[in-house]
Amino acid sequence: xxxxxxxxxxxxxxxxxxxxxxxxxxxxxxxxxxxxxxxxxxxxxxxxxxxxxxxxxxxxxxxxxxxxxxxxxxxxxxxxxxxxxxxxxxxxxxxxxxxxxxxxxxxxxxxxxxxxxxxxxxxxxxxxxxxxxxxxxxxxxxxxxxxxxxxxxxxxxxxxxxxxxxxxxxxxxxxxxxxxxxxxxxxxxxxxxxxxxxxxxxxxxxxxxxxxxxxxxxxxxxxxxxxxxxxxxxxxxxxxxxxxxxxxxxxxxxxxxxxxxxxxxxxxxxxxxxxxxxxxxxxxxxxxxxxxxxxxxxxxxxxxxxxxxxxxxxxxxxxxxxxxxxxxxxxxxxxxxxxxxxxxxxxxxxxxxxxxxxxxxxxxxxxxxxxxxxxxxxxxxx
Amino acid sequence: xxxxxxxxxxxxxxxxxxxxxxxxxxxxxxxxxxxxxxxxxxxxxxxxxxxxxxxxxxxxxxxxxxxxxxxxxxxxxxxxxxxxxxxxxxxxxxxxxxxxxxxxxxxxxxxxxxxxxxxxxxxxxxxxxxxxxxxxxxxxxxxxxxxxxxxxxxxxxxxxxxxxxxxxxxxxxxxxxxxxxxxxxxxxxxxxxxxxxxxxxxxxxxxxxxxxxxxxxxxxxxxxxxxxxxxxxxxxxxxxxxxxxxxxxxxxxxxxxxxxxxxxxxxxxxxxxxxxxxxxxxxxxxxxxxxxxxxxxxxxxxxxxxxxxxxxxxxxxxxxxxxxxxxxxxxxxxxxxxxxxxxxxxxxxx
Numbered sequence: 193x194x195x196x197x198x199x200x201x202x203x204x205x206x207x208x209x210x211x212x213x214x215x216x217x218x219x220x221x222x223x224x225x226x227x228x229x230x231x232x233x234x235x236x237x238x239x240x241x242x243x244x245x246x247x248x249x250x251x252x253x254x255x256x257x258x259x260x261x262x263x264x265x266x267x268x269x270x271x272x273x274x275x276x277x278x279x280x281x282x283x284x285x286x287x288x289x290x291x292x293x294x295x296x297x298x299x300x301x302x303x304x305x306x307x308x309x310x311x312x313x314x315x316x317x318x319x320x321x322x323x324x325x326x327x328x329x330x331x332x333x334x335x336x337x338x339x340x341x342x343x344x345x346x347x348x349x350x351x352x353x354x355x356x357x358x359x360x361x362x363x364x365x366x367x368x369x370x371x372x373x374x375x376x377x378x379x380x381x382x383x384x385x386x387x388x389x390x391x392x393x394x395x396x397x398x399x400x401x402x403x404x405x406x407x408x409x410x411x412x413x414x415x416x417x418x419x420x421x422x423x424x425x426x427x428x429x430x431x432x433x434x435x436x437x438x439x440x441x442x443x444x445x446x447x448x449x450x451x452x453x454x455x456x457x458x459x460x461x462x463x464x465x466x467x468x469x470x471x472x473x474x475x476x477x478x479x480x481x482x483x484x485x486x487x488x489x490x491x492x493x494x495x496x497x498x499x500x501x502x503x504x505x506x507x508x509x510x511x512x513x514x515x516x517x518x519x520x521x522x523x524x525x526x527x528x529x530x531x532x533x534x535x536x537x538x539x540x541x542x543x544x545x546x547x548x549x550x551x552x553x554x555x556x557x558x559x560x561x562x563x564x565x566x567x568x569x570x571x572x573x574x
Numbered sequence: 575x576x577x578x579x580x581x582x583x584x585x586x587x588x589x590x591x592x593x594x595x596x597x598x599x600x601x602x603x604x605x606x607x608x609x610x611x612x613x614x615x616x617x618x619x620x621x622x623x624x625x626x627x628x629x630x631x632x633x634x635x636x637x638x639x640x641x642x643x644x645x646x647x648x649x650x651x652x653x654x655x656x657x658x659x660x661x662x663x664x665x666x667x668x669x670x671x672x673x674x675x676x677x678x679x680x681x682x683x684x685x686x687x688x689x690x691x692x693x694x695x696x697x698x699x700x701x702x703x704x705x706x707x708x709x710x711x712x713x714x715x716x717x718x719x720x721x722x723x724x725x726x727x728x729x730x731x732x733x734x735x736x737x738x739x740x741x742x743x744x745x746x747x748x749x750x751x752x753x754x755x756x757x758x759x760x761x762x763x764x765x766x767x768x769x770x771x772x773x774x775x776x777x778x779x780x781x782x783x784x785x786x787x788x789x790x791x792x793x794x795x796x797x798x799x800x801x802x803x804x805x806x807x808x809x810x811x812x813x814x815x816x817x818x819x820x821x822x823x824x825x826x827x828x829x830x831x832x833x834x835x836x837x838x839x840x841x842x843x844x845x846x847x848x849x850x851x852x853x854x855x856x857x858x859x860x861x862x863x864x865x866x867x868x869x870x871x872x873x874x875x876x877x878x879x880x881x882x883x884x885x886x887x888x889x890x891x892x893x894x895x896x897x898x899x900x901x902x903x904x905x906x907x908x909x910x911x912x913x914x915x916x917x918x919x920x921x922x923x924x
Contacts, residue, residue, distance in 0.1 A: 331700035333697060333699075340702045340703050345663070345666050346703075356656045356663060356687065357659050357660075357691055358663060360659060360662060360664040360667070361666060361667040364663070364668055367664070387659060394660060397651070552735055553759075553760045561735075566876035566877070
């Protein structure tokens with residue numbers, strides 16, 4: 193991982209000739225995936241167009257800036273409760289989204305802001321949900337861990353519970369014969385959960401189109417993988433299910449791997465397991481400084497040698513696919529988007545108290561809900 | 575001779591057809607309800623242990639796999655947490671699963687999926703994500719199955735907002751409520767009773783109609799009375815009616831209310847009855863502490879019916895112990911008809 197991948201990646205293999213200022217596309221060698229029960233893996237070369245490069249850069253940078261803004265707002269006590277930040281792992285969310293269709297499905301755990309964005313929710317709706325305002329994607333009723341969108345099933349607070357749910361979504365895809373897949377994410381901490389193995393079993397038995405992905409950021413809260421897992425080969429933990437181990441800091445690696453996995457599932461071969469090796473810069477959550485179980489040097493090393501956004505930027509710059517100025521321009525645009533979104537998230541009003549008891553039942557007539565005492569009768573509508 | 579024979583045959587057919595329609599046991603009522611709903615909506619499917627090729631551990635799903643096949647009637651491994659979660663995920667993505675727990679005792683392995691993944695999601699998503707799922711299976715005590723297989727979960731699930739919790743007594747309840755549950759867009763916990771599966775009840779032609787549904791959240795007054803209200807659910811409703819028949823001979827007329835739904839609780843029907851009779855005894859199979867009866871009594875205390883009570887409301891419940899095995903012990907662990915009669919007389923100061 194790390195330094196080797198960066199220098200390999202910046203070496204241009206194929207370049208299309210162009211009269212324009214920038215190179216329209218280039219092919220990059222990417223790290224080969226370790227394979228489990230697979231004869232062949234994803235391609236060891238990825239084609240990146242200038243357009244894609246800019247899009248990936250913009251998306252990853254937006255997620256990065258959004259998470260840093262959330263950090264800021266949390267320290268100002270404008271965001272409260274749980275806040276699990278995704279900075280460092282952007283290549284996972286971006287690579288996955290780049291390799292699947294909007295009609296495919298995705299479910300993850302609580303470190304979900306990045307996926308909420310890549311699945312189509314605007315930054316302002318995410319930040320406003322974090323600040324608990326009515327303009328939040330869940331009207332302020334869900335919070336950090338409970339944001340939903342079309343074909344995105346959250347945001348789930350209970351470690352591991354999202355994995356059977358994802359297998360269920362895949363079952364629905366198979367049942368409906370729509371050729372869609374479900375990407376089901378979990379972390380290295382969740383990887384030992386029994387219900388995950390129950391899901392593996394049923395997914396394999398019934399050949400569900402489910403891509404199980406372990407985002408291995410090396411720590412489950414404060415517990416390193418070595419201290420939690422008898423086997424840290426998470427891509428092999430599916431046993432009878434084929435698996436691949438992917439460089440989760442390289443957006444192109446992730447993209448090629450997910451394309452491979454999605455093709456596998458769509459071909460009716462059943463589920464597949466992927467392990468994305470990645471890293472989180474923040475602690476487990478905002479209440480964890482993140483340095484009691486790892487060194488500041490380690491964090492710094494990843495930032496300098498293995499940052500996913502820097503890696504993409506270097507590739508594009510050294511292949512003349514963009515310029516420092518253009519990327520800076522994009523950074524400024526993103527900064528503005530984030531600032532506007534933060535402004536919105538701070539100034540939007542909190543939900544009305546009338547909302548308190550709504551959304552208990554779907555498609556039901558209005559009903560009464562008991563308040564904190566017998567004289568308070570509140571109204572609930574669907 | 576031929577015409578006589580055909581005359582007899584014709585009438586015999588009518589009689590037989592009428593007989594079959596009129597008496598249906600709870601098991602068959604559930605079976606027919608599922609069959610009709612599977613036919614009506616192709617998004618409906620059933621999964622659980624032994625539901626397909628075994629015809630159901632208690633034969634409730636008999637014949638369904640033969641008719642609908644592997645796609646819609648799915649045998650699962652013995653992995654409740656996994657398959658309950660899979661069922662909820664399928665509901666997220668547009669299907670309408672019926673998830674069977676072989677008994678509700680095993681739901682404890684999956685309770686996180688029922689509560690945190692199913693019940694709360696519509697609220698957490700502010701109305702974005704519906705969860706049209708039915709969890710069903712036998713609940714409460716059976717006969718000789720001992721402590722780990724005899725718990726009543728009405729109070730546990732009835733505690734949670736976002737769930738509908740239904741507890742049918744007879745075949746009409748079973749049929750109408752299961753159809754309603756399957757058609758409901760919310761997660762429904764459907765608590766059956768194994769001892770009731772084989773009990774036949776009369777079903778009218780109207781009840782046999784394929785769109786016959788009983789509204790969830792509405793109790794039924796099974797027997798009109800004037801002196802005291804008995805509120806119950808599931809199998810104990812039958813005991814209340816039996817007790818009422820005995821008490822009637824002594825001039826005590828009991829009004830028997832069949833809750834049908836645990837959550838949302840039909841307080842209005844209970845209150846109206848208590849305001850009429852002035853006395854209340856709740857009857858349930860589950861444990862007393864923090865139970866269904868406790869909730870009903872609390873609600874009566876807090877509402878207008880309190881002023882009509884001539885005596886404190888009391889509860890008849892299962893004994894506050896894990897269920898023993900020996901028959902004599904088991905018989906004395908659950909409310910019997912004599913316990914109901916005794917409590918009524920105590921409340922009425924007889």
